[in-house]
Amino acid sequence: MSLLKVENVSKRFGELVAVDNVSMTVEPGELRAVIGPNGAGKTTFFNLISGFLTQTSGRIIFDGDDISNQLPARRVWRGIARTFQITEVFPELTTRENLRIAVEVAAGYRTKTWLSGNADGEIKARVTDLLDMSGLVEKADRLVGELSHGDQRATEIMMALALKPRLLLLDEPTAGMGDQETYDITQLIRKLHKDQKLSIVLIEHDMRVVFHLADRIMVLAEGAMLAEGTPQEIARNEAVQEAYLGKAA
Amino acid sequence: MSERNRALALLAAIWAALILAPLWMPLLGGFTALGTRVLVLGLAAMSVNFLLGFTGVLSFGHAAWFGLGAYGCGLLLKFVALSTPLGLLGGTLLGGVLGALLGALIVRRRGVYFAMVTIAFGQVFYYIAFQWSSLTGGDDGLRPFYRQPLHLGIAVVDILHDTTAFYYFVLVCFACAVAAMAFILRSPFGRTMLAIRENERRARFLGIPVEMHIWIAFTLSCFFMAFAGSLYALVNNFADPRGLHYSQSGDFVMMAVLGGMRSFWGPLIGAAIFLVLQDYISSHTENWMSFVGLFFVLIVLFFPRGVLGLIQRKSAS
Numbered sequence: 001m002s003l004l005k006v007e008n009v010s011k012r013f014g015e016l017v018a019v020d021n022v023s024m025t026v027e028p029g030e031l032r033a034v035i036g037p038n039g040a041g042k043t044t045f046f047n048l049i050s051g052f053l054t055q056t057s058g059r060i061i062f063d064g065d066d067i068s069n070q071l072p073a074r075r076v077w078r079g080i081a082r083t084f085q086i087t088e089v090f091p092e093l094t095t096r097e098n099l100r101i102a103v104e105v106a107a108g109y110r111t112k113t114w115l116s117g118n119a120d121g122e123i124k125a126r127v128t129d130l131l132d133m134s135g136l137v138e139k140a141d142r143l144v145g146e147l148s149h150g151d152q153r154a155t156e157i158m159m160a161l162a163l164k165p166r167l168l169l170l171d172e173p174t175a176g177m178g179d180q181e182t183y184d185i186t187q188l189i190r191k192l193h194k195d196q197k198l199s200i201v202l203i204e205h206d207m208r209v210v211f212h213l214a215d216r217i218m219v220l221a222e223g224a225m226l227a228e229g230t231p232q233e234i235a236r237n238e239a240v241q242e243a244y245l246g247k248a249a
Numbered sequence: 250m251s252e253r254n255r256a257l258a259l260l261a262a263i264w265a266a267l268i269l270a271p272l273w274m275p276l277l278g279g280f281t282a283l284g285t286r287v288l289v290l291g292l293a294a295m296s297v298n299f300l301l302g303f304t305g306v307l308s309f310g311h312a313a314w315f316g317l318g319a320y321g322c323g324l325l326l327k328f329v330a331l332s333t334p335l336g337l338l339g340g341t342l343l344g345g346v347l348g349a350l351l352g353a354l355i356v357r358r359r360g361v362y363f364a365m366v367t368i369a370f371g372q373v374f375y376y377i378a379f380q381w382s383s384l385t386g387g388d389d390g391l392r393p394f395y396r397q398p399l400h401l402g403i404a405v406v407d408i409l410h411d412t413t414a415f416y417y418f419v420l421v422c423f424a425c426a427v428a429a430m431a432f433i434l435r436s437p438f439g440r441t442m443l444a445i446r447e448n449e450r451r452a453r454f455l456g457i458p459v460e461m462h463i464w465i466a467f468t469l470s471c472f473f474m475a476f477a478g479s480l481y482a483l484v485n486n487f488a489d490p491r492g493l494h495y496s497q498s499g500d501f502v503m504m505a506v507l508g509g510m511r512s513f514w515g516p517l518i519g520a521a522i523f524l525v526l527q528d529y530i531s532s533h534t535e536n537w538m539s540f541v542g543l544f545f546v547l548i549v550l551f552f553p554r555g556v557l558g559l560i561q562r563k564s565a566s
Contacts (some may be wrong), residue, residue, distance in 0.1 A: 050454065076456030088454070090447035101444045104437040105455050111465070113436040156451075163456065 001064055003028045003199050004049070004167055009058030011044055018044040020223035021058070026167070029197045031189075033210045036220035037243065042203045043085060045220065046171050049201075050082045051075045063166070079166035085175060085203075087152045091145030095136050095155055098144050099127045102162035126162070134158045134188070150181030157188065168192070170202040174209055182206060189213060211235070219243070263514055267420060271413045281412045282484075283528060287521045288416075288423045289480045294504035294516035296473035299430055301502070302510035303439070304466045305446030309364040309498050310371030314471040316493030317344035317374060318478025320391060323488040324384070327394040333408070336396075337422070337479045344475020345468065352467040356460045368495050378490040390489040394482075408483075419480055426476055431513065433469065442466050503545055509555025518557050 004026040011019040019041045026032050034042050047053040049060060051072035060068045067075055090098050103126045109115060115123070131137045134154050139147055144155055153173060160168055173189065174182040186209050192198045193213070204210045210217065210231070217234045219226040221243045227234060234240055266273075270284040297311045321343030322336040329339070355366045378385045385391050399406040399418065408415040433439050441462050444452040453459050482488045491497060500523070508519025523541060530537035552559045 052454075071458075072453050073456050073458045076454060082454055084450070084454075088448055088451040090444055090451065092447055093443060097440070097443075101440050102455050104440065105457055109437040110441050110457055110462075111438050113433055113438050115437060159451070159455065 002026065002061075003030075003063060004201075005061040006049065007059045007061065009045075009048055009055045009060065011041075011048055011053060012056045017223050019048065019055075022220065022223075022225050024218055024225075024228075026199060026201060028166075028199055029193075031193045031200045031202070031213055031215045033214035033217045034201060034203045034220060035205075035207075035210055035217060036226070039222075040220040041223040042220055043171055044223075046082065046169055046201075046203060050080060050169055076163060079164075080169065081160035081163045081165035081167070082169035083153075083156045083160050083171055083173065085171045087149070087156050089144045089152055089156050089159070092143055094141050095144055095147070095151075096127060096131070096140045098155055099130050099158055099162055100124075102159040103127055103130070106163045130158045130162055133161075133191075135184075148181075150177050150184065153177070153181075153185060154188065157185070161192065166199060168198055168200045170200060170204075172203050172205060174204065174206050182209065186212060259514065263517070267423075271416055279525075281416050283524065285412070285416050285419050285484055287517075287524050288419050289477055289484055290501075290504065290524060291517035291520035292423050292426055292480070293474055293477040294501050294508070294520045295427060295430065295513075296470050296477060297498075297501045298505040298510050298516045299434075299473060300466055300470040301505055302512075302515070303434060303446060304442040304463060305449075306463055306467065307360075307364050307502070308367040308467070308470070309502065310367030310369070310495060311470070311474050311501055312493050312495065312497035313367075313371035313374045314344040314348045314474040315478035315481065315497065315501070316378065316488070316490070317347060318475030319482035319488040319492050320378060320385060321475070322479035322482040323391045323394050326397070326482075327391065331397050333397045333399060333483065336483070337476065340479030340482060341472060341476040344478055345472035348471025348475065349464075349468040352464050352471065356464045356467065368498070371493060371495050371498055375490055375493040375495075378493055385488075385490070388490065390487050392487050395486050396483040415483075419484070422476070422480055426473055430473065434513070438462075438465070503541075507545055507548055507555055509557035509559075511554060512557045515555050515557040519555065522556065 002025045006022065006024040008021050008023055009019060010017065010021050022045060034045065036042050044053065048055045051070060055068065059066055062075070062078055062080065067078065090101070100123065103123050104110065107123065109119070131140050136151060136154060136158070139151060144152055147155070157170065157173065170189065173185050177185065189200065189202070190213060193200055202213070214231055216229065217231055218228045219234060219240050226243055227237045227240050229237070271281045274281060274284050293315050297308065300306045300308055318340040320340070322340030325339035326336045351370050355363060358366055379387060381387070396409055399408055406414050406418070408418050434442070441452065441457050444455065444457060445459055445462060449459055478492065481492065504519035504523050505516040506519070507522055508517065509515030526541050526544065527537055530540050548555065
């Protein structure tokens with residue numbers, strides 16, 4: 001069974017059709033890239049999947065269940081985690097605290113006022129695992145707001161990962177990063193996909209990243225789906241070259 | 250000094266000062282009853298800050314729950330039972346439960362809108378207390394009622410006439426309330442409050458139902474506030490509609506900001522400064538509020554983290 005099925009979803013803001021009748025199917029373990037020129041509706045499309053916005057028409061099926069009208073928190077509980085184009089972290093808390101909050105919420109402790117020694121130990125161990133995986137160990141006790149853009153981005157991805165998602169949505173994970181940072185984040189995403197078999201959908205502008213990572217690519221233009229296929233197919237597609245790649249080249 | 254040691258030193262200093270207050274305050278020209286007022290209004294400011302500083306939600310009508318606590322305690326002592334603990338319980342429940350009910354209606358509002366709605370609720374209760382003279386005494390306030398001696402099984406403590414005994418009674422109540430607050434703030438739930446303060450969008454997309462958590466934090470804050478209000482009725486043997494007024498809410502917010510709203514103890518320090526200034530300046534001029542206001546403006550302009558924030562920053566560098 002497909003993990004995510006988006007069926008003929010549209011989103012209108014008054015006269016503007018931001019997402020126009022788009023469908024997409026993501027299989028378990030797949031890494032799907034969504035590309036397109038600025039204003040193509042990529043982020044709006046993400047916002048519909050994650051519940052940040054509600055679609056005007058169409059349906060979203062996750063793991064066999066219709067989640068079209070569920071609140072964001074409920075979609076998170078089902079296993080959809082996301083990051084944002086503009087990094088969203090808890091700036092005046094440390095990296096460790098940022099991760100700890102995510103781990104505690106994922107463990108179902110969000111309304112607890114007390115943790116047993118055992119539970120506390122498990123939470124701490126999980127936070128340490130995430131810190132190790134992200135390479136943020138030395139920065140664990142610094143305020144996230146003081147870290148570099150790349151490290152903040154890595155923290156946000158680790159927070160999403162702390163939720164043990166079944167589907168991870170990454171909105172331009174390398175936006176605004178230097179070459180080294182882009183490389184590090186790309187390696188991290190690749191590791192999550194290859195080693196942990198995590199299903200990922202990512203929006204990305206950097207074509208090196210897209211063609212390096214993606215199993216399949218969907219191209220949006222002016223809200224509608226222009227093409228879909230493997231990286232090789234997309235690279236050969238003339239409509240795509242005209243609308244998007246041609247301009248970049 | 251490491252951060253942990255500094256925090257422990259601050260904690261020890263605050264508790265030593267509070268426990269020994271009846272000894273050192275008279276030496277500096279103070280009096281024990283002033284210390285009692287600092288504890289009670291400090292607890293109220295800490296309750297406001299539980300929401301403002303740790304959840305990032307500004308209520309500008311929190312005096313409503315404070316005043317309701319005072320009336321609840323006073324009415325119980327006057328009409329129902331001559332028992333100090335029952336009075337405290339009744340006042341806390343009245344303010345807390347009403348806060349929980351009304352809070353459920355407003356948790357979707359944010360920022361200025363939230364503040365405006367809380368002012369409106371506060372004023373509703375102010376006018377009820379003001380107009381319903383037959384029950385509340387109207388503008389003259391609710392009286393007469395008196396705090397009752399405590400029956401501890403082996404001994405009876407006369408907290409009505411012995412101001413030192415009353416101070417320690419209030420200190421014990423204060424200690425229980427702030428211990429509960431600290432306990433909550435250090436828990437997973439407390440960390441979700443910080444998460445909402447820091448970044449509501451991130452909190453929501455971690456799977457925290459933000460409105461529900463704000464409502465719980467608001468409700469807890471109302472209970473703490475009503476508890477402080479009940480104690481205030483015992484301090485004065487009197488409950489007054491002005492305790493519900495939005496200017497009283499403003500005073501609490503001022504105390505919190507003055508002392509430092511990102512620190513746990515800041516509002517207590519803020520309340521102490523506020524009350525000492527009030528006590529000292531008002532004996533010289535009736536325009537004491539102008540001076541407190543000026544002091545407040547200076548603090549906000551130059552030390553936005555408040556007095557305690559300033560001290561902590563200094564010792565950190």
